[in-house]
Amino acid sequence: MSTEIKRLLTGLQPSGNLHIGNYFGALKPFLDIYENYESYLMVADYHALTSLRDPESLRRNTLNIVRDYLAVGLDPDKVVIFRQSDNQDHMELAWILNCMVTVPFLQQAHSYKDKLAKELEPNVGLFTYPMLQASDIVLYNTDLVPVGEDQRQHIEYTREAVGKFNRTFGETLKAPQEMILKSVGIIPGTDGEKMSKSYKNTIPLFGTTSEIEKAVMSIVTDSQGERPENVYAIHKLFRQEKELESIYDENRGRYGDSKKLLIADIEKFISPLREKRSLITDEDVKEVLKSGAEKAKSVSSKTLATVRKAIGID
Ligand code: ADP
Ligand code: TRP
Numbered sequence: 001m002s003t004e005i006k007r008l009l010t011g012l013q014p015s016g017n018l019h020i021g022n023y024f025g026a027l028k029p030f031l032d033i034y035e036n037y038e039s040y041l042m043v044a045d046y047h048a049l050t051s052l053r054d055p056e057s058l059r060r061n062t063l064n065i066v067r068d069y070l071a072v073g074l075d076p077d078k079v080v081i082f083r084q085s086d087n088q089d090h091m092e093l094a095w096i097l098n099c100m101v102t103v104p105f106l107q108q109a110h111s112y113k114d115k116l117a118k119e120l121e122p123n124v125g126l127f128t129y130p131m132l133q134a135s136d137i138v139l140y141n142t143d144l145v146p147v148g149e150d151q152r153q154h155i156e157y158t159r160e161a162v163g164k165f166n167r168t169f170g171e172t173l174k175a176p177q178e179m180i181l182k183s184v185g186i187i188p189g190t191d192g193e194k195m196s197k198s199y200k201n202t203i204p205l206f207g208t209t210s211e212i213e214k215a216v217m218s219i220v221t222d223s224q225g226e227r228p229e230n231v232y233a234i235h236k237l238f239r240q241e242k243e244l245e246s247i248y249d250e251n252r253g254r255y256g257d258s259k260k261l262l263i264a265d266i267e268k269f270i271s272p273l274r275e276k277r278s279l280i281t282d283e284d285v286k287e288v289l290k291s292g293a294e295k296a297k298s299v300s301s302k303t304l305a306t307v308r309k310a311i312g313i314d
Contacts, residue, residue: 006143008034009176011042011084011136014061015052016197018068018205020266021187024237025148027072029181033146039079040140040296041069043289046084046091047132050125051198066285068206071277082292084136089300093135096307098128100164101157106130110153120198134158138173139300146179149186150194169310173303187237190219192230203234206274209267216263221255228255231262238265 010030012022030041043065045058052058062083069081084090106112109130116122133154137145145155155178162173186194189201196202203215221228227248235244235258251257308314 005038007040007141008037008144008146009040009042009137009140009142010146011044011047011133012065013044013048013197014058014065015048016061016202017207018065019195019197019202020205020234020237021148021189021195021202023072023205024184024187026146027069029146029179029184031072031074034074034079037144040142041074041079041081042136043083044136047129050123050129051120063282063285066288067277067280070280070284070288071206071273076288076292080292080295081288082296083289086289086293087297087300089139089297089304090132090135093139093304093307094128094132096311097131097134097161097165100161100168101131105160109157111150115198118199130154130157131161134161137176138162139303140296141174141303142176143174144179145176148184149180152178152180172306172310184237188230188233190215192220203266206270206277212266212270213263216259216266219259227252228258231255231258235262235265238262238269
């Protein structure tokens with residue numbers, strides 16, 4: 001039996017402040033297992049450019065997201081934390097993988113179709129986004145990618161691109177597996193749609209008490225008398241379902257009380273992490289990113305060299 005340590009990688013876009021969907025969908029599953037793997041955690045800043053056009057926000061969000069990674073307990077000595085744009089290998093492999101897939105194939109991507117349906121600008125970056133993500137993953141010979149349910153298709157797309165490449169040029173790239181927690185699913189935002197930085201419907205992970213209050217109080221609820229499913233779906237991330245069911249039964253018809261309890265539960269969870277986060281400086285973050293960039297490059301450059309050789313650009 002092989003005793004080779006497997007590789008784990010995930011990425012989050014610094015397109016806004018992290019929300020509880022990001023935490024429970026991607027960060028927490030990563031946090032729970034990363035010490036058993038050779039782990040990589042990326043700040044997907046080139047991906048964020050598909051929706052964010054404000055340099056100051058991009059800079060600030062990038063520092064903030066790394067601060068969030070550290071505050072939730074990730075140890076930078078045990079995981080390579082790096083910024084996508086610090087390693088141009090991602091750009092080069094993305095181009096190569098773009099040449100492996102067709103336009104109709106990318107047109108079928110849910111994330112692309114969802115953004116079109118919401119009348120967000122369909123820029124070409126958004127269109128080829130899955131191949132940049134595929135390159136993020138395969139450059140590190142990743143075995144497992146912890147992500148939220150909405151990202152399942154992107155990992156399938158990665159496997160497609162890998163398959164096409166390997167069939168064309170010989171076995172070169174490793175096909176990854178997604179790791180998606182069924183118990184988490186897609187966490188709804190305050191409007192009942194998928195919680196997302198791009199949809200302005202989030203409960204911020206490290207929001208102030210009043211931001212959290214405002215977000216929770218604005219969660220849309222169904223007609224009176226029923227269980228407020230949108231509130232419940234978020235609440236069950238913070239409390240045992242058994243206990244919650246009876247609380248929600250008692251609170252039937254009084255949505256405000258359930259929302260207030262949810263606010264208190266979020267506060268209880270986040271306040272120690274918030275305190276830890278306040279002690280992390282920009283300098284600490286820059287140090288982590290600098291060392292992460294070097295480690296990331298030393299791995300990706302080897303993969304890229306084999307790819308270049310396989311395609312005849314060496
Ligand atoms: P956003 O949609 O807010 O921009 P990202 O696309 O940066 O978030 O997602 C980062 C990670 O968080 C991904 O693994 C994604 O699947 C997960 N994630 C984002 N939103 C949710 C959600 N509402 N429920 C579960 N997981 C989510
Ligand atoms: N597309 C992912 C998202 O929106 C972010 C991402 C970029 C990613 N590169 C990645 C996730 C590589 C996992 C692996 O959530």
